[in-house]
Amino acid sequence: MSITDERKQIYDFSDPYFQSGVQMAVAKNDTSITKYADLKGKTVTVKTGSEGESYAKSVAGKYGFTVKSVDQSATMYEMVKSGNAAAVFDDYPVLAYGISQNNGLKAVTPKVPEGSYGFAVNRAKNPELLAAFNVGLKELRDSGQYDKILTKYLGNNASASADTNAVKTVKKTSFWDLAKQSFPALMTGLRNTLIITALSFIIALILGLGFGLMRVGTNKVLGWIAKIYVAVFRGTPVLVWAFFFYFGIPQLAGHALPNWLWISGLLTLSLNSGSYLTEIIRGAIQSVDVGQTEGARSLGMTSSQKLRKVVLPQAVKIGTPSIINQLVIMLKDSSLLLTIGFADLLYQAQQLYASNFRVTETLLMVGIIYFVAITLLTWVANIADRRLNK
Secondary structure (H helix, E strand, O other): OEOOHHHHOOEEEOOOOEEEEEEEEEEOOOOOOOOHHHHOOOEEEEEOOOHHHHHHHHHHHHHOOEEEEEOOHHHHHHHHHOOOOOEEEEEHHHHHHHHHOOOOEEEOOOOEEEEEEOOEEEOOOOHHHHHHHHHHHHHHHHHOHHHHHHHHHHOOOOOOOOOOOOOOOOOOOOHHHHHHHHHHHHHHHHHHHHHHHHHHHHHHHHHHHHHHHHHHOOOHHHHHHHHHHHHHHHOOOHHHHHHHHHHHHHHHHOOOOOOHHHHHHHHHHHHHHHHHHHHHHHHHHHHOOHHHHHHHHHOOOOHHHHHHHHHHHHHHHHHHHHHHHHHHHHHHHHHHHHHHOOOOHHHHHHHHHHHHOOHHHHHHHHHHHHHHHHHHHHHHHHHHHHHHOO
């Protein structure tokens, strides 16, 4: 983490482990920009909260360019390569590593000394950990291993002034080699995606059935409870609940909760989808012909028998296509959980392209996996639908 006066009010920092700086880079084939003055009237991109952002904003007025902040380095680089930004200002070690991995950019300015990186812990907590880190850092430097690490990832001039041509690039691997390297991580993400979707769907179906029956029942209090549930979860974004459950509940409880990442994901997806399934089931029940219920009543069936033997079997047939569609939506919505660190398919993809900077190709693989998974899921669900409706 960059050491700043503002952050020192919240964190205790170790000894600086890297003297950082900021560099500007442009697309590898761009010859029109070689200095800050060439940016007049253009847009540059920076990473939120980085030294690059601070420096770019400090000189934007002087050189007449606009600053656009995003949350990931890989996103910045793609913006420059696609022409949506003219240049990127980034922390030198991150930029140097990206260029070494053939991310399609080139540095065009020297490094501007801007600050230091340090290991951080919450203020007045874990002093032993901080001390141990400082001891380990000193040992690395004394043994020469520290310089070897810098050379490995940033080139021979890592600790020098960062010449714009100092970083050596590695050979770019083929798409198929990239796919082979990415396969294990993507399969782990797919497994997590399918597990949390399946568990959430079961819970959502139970919620939908329960609240759906409350919506069509004669008890007004239960009906209003169901209405409020539907209104709250259908009327608010999924991300709001993901953040609330994962970050808010532990703070309200005053301590960390076991397995809370998975539980937060389950609560988010199941409660949100349950509200939609409530309305699907309510609509399906109300779509059953009135003559069916009148016939059941004339046969002397009780309300419970009428519901179980006449109404629900027909409501299932009516609502199955919409329920299948909601399952597919849940599978895609699970990708939103990456924002709280859940290791789903898209999260794994982000981790991959954060290190290899092959954003387009990695996301293409993810898109293919989602397409195959959803197609197979829809095919299996349609078979089940046909058998139910025989």
